[in-house]
Amino acid sequence: MKSVCFVFLLLSILTVSHPAFATLGFEGEDGYRLWLKYGPITNTSANKVYKSYLQHIKLRSQSKTAAIVQQELRLAATGLLNIQPNFGSINSKLVIAPKAQLIANELWLLPYLNDIGDEGFVIKDKEGVIFISANSDIGLLYGTFHFIRLLQNMQPIENLSIVQKPKVKLRMLNHWDDLNRHAERGYAGQSIFDWHKLPDYKEQRYYDYARANASIGINGVVPINVNSDSLILTPKYLKKVKALADIFRPYGIKIYLSLKFSSPQQLGGLATSDPLNKEVQQWWQQKTNQIYSLIPDFGGYLVKANSEGQPGPGDYGRTHAQGANMLAKTLQGFGGVVLWRAFVYNQNSNTERSLQAYNEFVPLDGKFAQNVSIQVKNGPIDFQPREPFSPLFGATPETSLAMEFQITQEYLGFSTHLAYLGTMYKETLMADTHVLGKGSTVSKVIDGSLHNNSLTAMAGVANIGSDRNWTGHIFGQANWYVFGRLAWDHELTAEDIAKEWIAMTLTTKGSASAKILSMMMHSREYVVDYMTPLGLHHLMDTGHHFGPGPWVNNLGRDDWNPTYYHRADAKGIGLNRTSSGTNGVSQYARYWQKRFSDPSTTPQELLLWFHHLDWDYLMPNGITLWQALAHHYDKGVAGVAQMQATWSSLQGEIEPNQFKQVAMSLSIQLKEAKWWRDACMLYFQSISKRPFPESFEPPKQNLEYFRSLQHPYAPGQG
Numbered sequence: 001m002k003s004v005c006f007v008f009l010l011l012s013i014l015t016v017s018h019p020a021f022a023t024l025g026f027e028g029e030d031g032y033r034l035w036l037k038y039g040p041i042t043n044t045s046a047n048k049v050y051k052s053y054l055q056h057i058k059l060r061s062q063s064k065t066a067a068i069v070q071q072e073l074r075l076a077a078t079g080l081l082n083i084q085p086n087f088g089s090i091n092s093k094l095v096i097a098p099k100a101q102l103i104a105n106e107l108w109l110l111p112y113l114n115d116i117g118d119e120g121f122v123i124k125d126k127e128g129v130i131f132i133s134a135n136s137d138i139g140l141l142y143g144t145f146h147f148i149r150l151l152q153n154m155q156p157i158e159n160l161s162i163v164q165k166p167k168v169k170l171r172m173l174n175h176w177d178d179l180n181r182h183a184e185r186g187y188a189g190q191s192i193f194d195w196h197k198l199p200d201y202k203e204q205r206y207y208d209y210a211r212a213n214a215s216i217g218i219n220g221v222v223p224i225n226v227n228s229d230s231l232i233l234t235p236k237y238l239k240k241v242k243a244l245a246d247i248f249r250p251y252g253i254k255i256y257l258s259l260k261f262s263s264p265q266q267l268g269g270l271a272t273s274d275p276l277n278k279e280v281q282q283w284w285q286q287k288t289n290q291i292y293s294l295i296p297d298f299g300g301y302l303v304k305a306n307s308e309g310q311p312g313p314g315d316y317g318r319t320h321a322q323g324a325n326m327l328a329k330t331l332q333g334f335g336g337v338v339l340w341r342a343f344v345y346n347q348n349s350n351t352e353r354s355l356q357a358y359n360e361f362v363p364l365d366g367k368f369a370q371n372v373s374i375q376v377k378n379g380p381i382d383f384q385p386r387e388p389f390s391p392l393f394g395a396t397p398e399t400s401l402a403m404e405f406q407i408t409q410e411y412l413g414f415s416t417h418l419a420y421l422g423t424m425y426k427e428t429l430m431a432d433t434h435v436l437g438k439g440s441t442v443s444k445v446i447d448g449s450l451h452n453n454s455l456t457a458m459a460g461v462a463n464i465g466s467d468r469n470w471t472g473h474i475f476g477q478a479n480w481y482v483f484g485r486l487a488w489d490h491e492l493t494a495e496d497i498a499k500e501w502i503a504m505t506l507t508t509k510g511s512a513s514a515k516i517l518s519m520m521m522h523s524r525e526y527v528v529d530y531m532t533p534l535g536l537h538h539l540m541d542t543g544h545h546f547g548p549g550p551w552v553n554n555l556g557r558d559d560w561n562p563t564y565y566h567r568a569d570a571k572g573i574g575l576n577r578t579s580s581g582t583n584g585v586s587q588y589a590r591y592w593q594k595r596f597s598d599p600s601t602t603p604q605e606l607l608l609w610f611h612h613l614d615w616d617y618l619m620p621n622g623i624t625l626w627q628a629l630a631h632h633y634d635k636g637v638a639g640v641a642q643m644q645a646t647w648s649s650l651q652g653e654i655e656p657n658q659f660k661q662v663a664m665s666l667s668i669q670l671k672e673a674k675w676w677r678d679a680c681m682l683y684f685q686s687i688s689k690r691p692f693p694e695s696f697e698p699p700k701q702n703l704e705y706f707r708s709l710q711h712p713y714a715p716g717q718g
């Protein structure tokens, strides 16, 4: 009787629960496979051509990296073409071989390999056979991923003639992850690095992560937070780091570590961490030696010093150069580098915050060791939705400068706002500093060509976490992707990269793809409009940075308060950074000084970054500044509504799971865009005392309501 009851119970659970699961609609692609899902190519003619190349492949190398190349081709052939390639066949139409393995009748490839370094690759067709060659197996891996990308994008592959090498040497992800798996400014779950279970437990995710990075050319990873923990340098943790380094190596990825400058005291029991102290220097040398004995290809150190409470050389009256060079010296014999961050602003300084990094670092130009690069955030404040390029770019001809972009959307809506950052990265990279006349773009500073610097680097603060889809938002994956692609080649366009990503991740159908592309290309500007239009910045709420807080004026430091940046008063709004104000303009080349000094020649999108203007200031289109502000806030909200409508129209064309995830996020984004608009406009109205323009939909809540909102559990807090 008992067992009959049990069977009955089981049957009823199954019959009840099964349909319930089916109606959830979360089956299918959940985003884990990123842009490497290799969905079937249905175009029959492309399919036929590709098959003819991938059916028989000659791979002439035996390394671990070559095994990855082989596995990748197998995955691509199975997924895209539903065939099992045959490796080693004599009649191959696809030959993959490093320089050292080229045979007599392939030596025509040699001249192409001369100038592509260790990471470049060549893909060349000769008489109907495609050759992928490189000076190293890592180059072969990059070439293979590139070749597969052509297939994923259904590009013609006859007569290929491709020679590529990366424009920037170090292409790095910086994780702001703590050893307890909390991810500072991370919105996609916990850190992917499980330090507790390392080194013995090596998660599949580490390999998948390395593979995804290799597919876009990322070759360096800092797995822990710039607000570092000295524990990472203890032998116990270094063994864990070694485990990761061993996994990443065949994918061409080196490990770097963030360090705490006070480690000699914290770990070594020394009385000081003064970089000029002999014992301190010895301590660091021994630490570096120890790391290299475990990880012979260790990349080096990333350092946040004398910034936001972190220790640094300034604690001993020493300069950033003295601190950086002390560390650099320990790495020199091993080929390691120091990435020293320029994100510093001094508690005791009255100088306006955006000027401080330049003031500290420009006088040190030429004083840094050859293996030091100064890592500079794209703008002079802090990853705001829009900032002008940092004036440091181009201002230190004798010092190598690395770019630091933020991929995680700390200030652009966390992981529920769709904001394709390709357009933002390009805006900075293409910005012309004019330091050596027209054409002195930021990208030329970063790739070293402007001042002939050979140590070149680009870092992205990762948006990756333990969420199934890696980045919390499916479109967050596009930001990881575009960062890697631009670090490889900053001349690619944001649009072309978005197209690639869409085809590989969402759909290859022309009309759907065009709609998604349009969403992506406009998305960042929508965020700027509903958060910080016309050059406003730093309007977010305190600590967690979630949502608007333009009224906040009571924080411990002046320059943490939004009121410090927007300076709204009865007369007008904006921060005067001209010579009659903080004189921030003086840090730019003469060309920009002139333009930024006059509101009529300041790019409109940076107007209130550089100027304090009357509420009734007349904009070029004849409306007042106050009206323009309302107009922008509205435009941002309307843009999100438009994205939502576009996305809805794609139902049935996108995998249902991915579709739902994005649809849900878009509805959150719309709510939050309205929140930003209403809260900011009500607050500014309380100061401007101007009526809302007629077209502006009156907010449903009052300012007090918005000011009362609390978010104690907003994720990612520092």
Ligand code: BDP
Pocket (backbone or CB within 6 Å): 184, 185, 226, 227, 304, 308, 343, 382, 383, 410, 718
């Ligand atoms: C700010 C973040 C903080 C970081 C800091 C940095 O709010 O969490 O530690 O930047 O870059 O944007 O060091």
